[in-house]
Amino acid sequence: MYAKLVFRNAKRSAKDYLVYIVTMTICVMLFYAFLSITSRYYNPGIGTEYDFTFVSDGMKMAICAVTLLLLFLIRYVNNYMLRRKQKEFAIQSVMGMEQRTVAWIFFAETFLMGVISIITGIFSGVFCSQFITGMLLSAYEQDYKLSWTFFPDTVILTICFFSLSFLAVGLLNVRTIRKIKIIDMLYADKQNDPHINRSRYMPVMAVLYTIFLIFVITVGISKMYFYSDPRFPVPVHIMFWGNIIAPATSFLLSVVWCIVRKKWSFNRYIFAAAVLSLVNTGFAASVPVIQSRYMLAGGAGTLNTYLLFLLVDVSFWICCIIYLAGNLLSEWKEKSPGCRYRGTNLFFFGQIISKLNTTSKTMTLICLTFVLSVFLFVAAPALTGWASGYLDIRSLYDVQISTRYNSVYDEADLPQDNYESVTDFLHEKDIAVAYDCTFSLYLPDREDFRKRAKLDFPIAAISLSDYNTLREMLGYEQISLNEGEFTTQWKTIATGEERNEFLSNHTVISTDMGTLDLAENACHLEVIGETVYNSYTDVLYVFPDSICSNLLSVMRNRYVKTETTIPYNEAVYLETSFSQKYPETPDNGNGVQYYIRTSTQQINSSIAGSFILQATMIYSAVVLMVICLTILSLQQLLDAAHYKYRFGVLRRLGADRHETELLILKQLAVWFGLPVTIAAFVSVIVTAYFFKTISAQISAYIGIGALLTQVGAIVCILVLLLICYFISTWILFRKAVTE
């Protein structure tokens, strides 16, 4: 009988479950679509020179990790359904049904709807995965071919994952229903916002932030070892002291407020804390910029720590702004009776203020999620563009052997090898060589060998003949130099400004073999690979052969171009066997670091890595955006029952239909508009900061125009998505309130 009841209930309340089914279907669809490319049956035809297993494993882990976020959404949607059906549960309980039975019936209903969602989700996922395949094939520069992506292992994984999720959330629902009192369920839809009073959320956040500030101050002080050197320029000192003084001021503010809290309202304190958190954000954001500008020795650990501080500061700032929004509106309302008493404004302000006071936590979370999602959407093309642009520049040769002398302290240990094992390997594997160049890189001044500070690293030099051989390999014109002249070769990342400044300061350079003048053709920008430059430098000197023969050779490289591409497995073998003889780590005895890179491996790992990055970022961004917009929408629909009562009162007081509908639109515009506006504002700043940090890479590897076009397209899609969610929420909300 209960089974019959479950089916009848599900059929009868299909309209109620629509939101549930649509949300769940979207979740399953995204999961299946992205996961399908990791299936062992998936064969997109990317060519034999590429290996796809690396992509599959990396993707599977990334998708499963991100999908855990969806559990949060599943729980939220279940709560929404639970609250909608509370009155029905109450009636069933009043009729004599045990609350346990009521709970299990609801569990069965939601599970049934879940099963429907899984089925529709998988089928939609098959279509949706075509986009992912398209993305993959375009990454590997292959033509798009339609492929059938209904794979048993992915289907089983999807079913298992979502069934377990539904089961876990369903059991939580059962527990919740069994705990609610019948009377509370009966009057659930008549409750207004029962407590207009503030929750303890913001005071708790303020306390947590104050504790966090102690940590920030401690970290700031601990960096004294790196930054408190008087030789550093002024911006470094400002950054260093700013990261101690600004959090300390915030901390002092909290302490002082605790002492004088009876004289100073909490709102004033939060306002001041918000302003100071913004200052803290600025100083935390300056760390990566200053560190890269002045090549400071902070390392990745410092960067990550300060990016974490940045995140916490921004989050706290958003908390404060949303918390203060209600207060500002209240104060403004009190101070302007003309506006307050115009038409139905009083009702409107009441709605907004009560909501802001009671849902600031959810609003803050929505804001943060939105910012994260937008950032992922925007950063994905920049990072993948960077990766693929950089790949074109560094994978110019089929085999590239390079060395670094950074850990060599004795001139006798410097590399002089010709790497004959590579010649043997190519001969053994019958791989014909088109070009082969083994060359040395020299230091103009022998004394510079001792210079190891990042800012002091000397610029290396190459002999004209070796340089011309490399140019010939790459199809560029040969260059010539007169006796006593030198020229320069530049990395793509160096800006015109940097080049001009350098050249104007280096018209004459002194070497161990006398001085050299800058040639008329002073600067060459053609791409010749990244391993030809010395560490931390963007320029290479080109000297006449006669000069180089008497300079100190510090690095020994070998570049080979083959007639045919080295197959993937052979490339892996070559790299492994070479690394055994010439290790990358400097602790091999003489301190030389040897590197071998084959273009096959570089292209494969780079495309695979950038594809994983791109797919994971887009998947995360879509999941976060769906979570964010669905919760924003459901939050309004959930309150529609309360609003029905409130709008009913308004109508009885004589407000006409047009006015009521306008109010609904205004109200929804604020609910959607406020978090979206704050999030958009923060996103723009975060994105601008991110782009500014990598501006050199953007102009070198992607191009500002191309990136802006992609970002513009993404923004348009997001705006469209937002409009769709807004309109559907508006229609459902209006129906719920006015019906």
Added chain:
Amino acid sequence: MNEILKLEHIQKYYGNGGNITKAIDDISFSVEKGGFIGIMGASGSGKTTLLNCISSIDTVSAGHIYLDGTDVTEIKEKELARFRRENLGFVFQDFNLLDTLTISENIALALTINKVPAAEIDIRVEEMAKTLSIADILNKYPFQVSGGQKQRCACARAIINKPKLILADEPTGALDSHSSQMLLSTIQSMNEQLGATILMVTHDAFTASYANRILFLKDGRIFTELLKGDNTRKVFFEKILNVLTMTGGGQTDVC
């Protein structure tokens, strides 16, 4: 005689074909300006339907309702909201206050919807609050005050626009006896001192005894009518109980 409300042969049917329910079956009466009329009857007698028809929330099947000479049944849909806000005040059993607004704002809302100039609003709200003894709770929210205070706030909201007619639907239904008594005194003073015309629907004899005239409904028709006249409220209350006994409601175990 100065008639403010006149009902002429009001009928309200539900259903169609052979399955028609007569909620109101040919009711006619009129109310004088400044009158306090009570409508009593058992459940299903048509009290609330009658109130809904007078307040234009529901439409009649036949007949006419005139409020100060205007035929309510002829007012167009678009004009109804304006008619309601300009002519009628409501007091409901469950207060119908907005929890998001303070008591003062709840009262002011009725004025703002009527487009009263902002400068007048605070003054009028304070005056009304003093009259109904709720001045000290004006800045509180509904959930911070008692049921009686909430209902007095609802009364203040109903009368602040000086409507031609105040419609009260079981105003004491959600109150305890002490609060009920206080509220009824308030409603009586609204009628006597402010000259408000009140039409109150109730099934409680004690509440009805505050009215000057009572119409008893039974099966959609006026069964009988009682006038308070010069009687004391106690005598009037006894008379009401007697009528209820006759109609089968009230005290069923009367000796």
